[in-house]
Amino acid sequence: MKNARNIAILVVIALAVVALPGGQTAAAVATAVLSVAISALLAYFVGRLYRDRRLDVYALGDLDRGIFYAAIVGIVVLLAASQEWDSTGGRLVELGGLAICVGGLVRVYQLWRSS
Numbered sequence: 001m002k003n004a005r006n007i008a009i010l011v012v013i014a015l016a017v018v019a020l021p022g023g024q025t026a027a028a029v030a031t032a033v034l035s036v037a038i039s040a041l042l043a044y045f046v047g048r049l050y051r052d053r054r055l056d057v058y059a060l061g062d063l064d065r066g067i068f069y070a071a072i073v074g075i076v077v078l079l080a081a082s083q084e085w086d087s088t089g090g091r092l093v094e095l096g097g098l099a100i101c102v103g104g105l106v107r108v109y110q111l112w113r114s115s
Contacts, residue, residue: 056112064108071104 017023050057057065078097084090 060108060111064111067104068108071101071108074101074104 017027057068060068074097078094078101082094
C-alpha cells in the first residue's frame with residue numbers, strides 16, 4: 001500500500017504540473033534549483049576529496065601531476081561543451097576527448113597505486 005500511495009502522490013504532482021497554469025514554469029524553476037544544489041554538493045565533495053588527498057597529489061611527479069590536472073580540466077570542459085555538440089561528429093569528438101582524459105587519469109591512478 002505504501003508504494004501505491006507514493007505512486008499516487010507522483011501522479012498528482014505530474015497532473016498539477018500539466019494542468020495548473022504556470023505549472024511548467026514552476027517545474028522548470030524547481031529543476032534549476034535542484035541542478036544548482038547538486039552541482040554545489042558535487043563541488044563541495046570534490047574539494048573535500050582534494051583536501052583529504054592533497055599529499056598524494058603532491059607526491060606525484062611534476063609530469064604526472066600535470067597530466068592529472070589536464071585530464072580533470074579536459075573532462076570539465078568536455079562536459080560543459082557537450083550541450084553544444086548536437087551532431088554525430090560532435091559526439092564522436094566528445095567521446096574521443098573523454099577517452100583521452102580518462103586514459104590520463106588511468107595512468108596517474110596506476111602510478112599512484114604502484115608507489
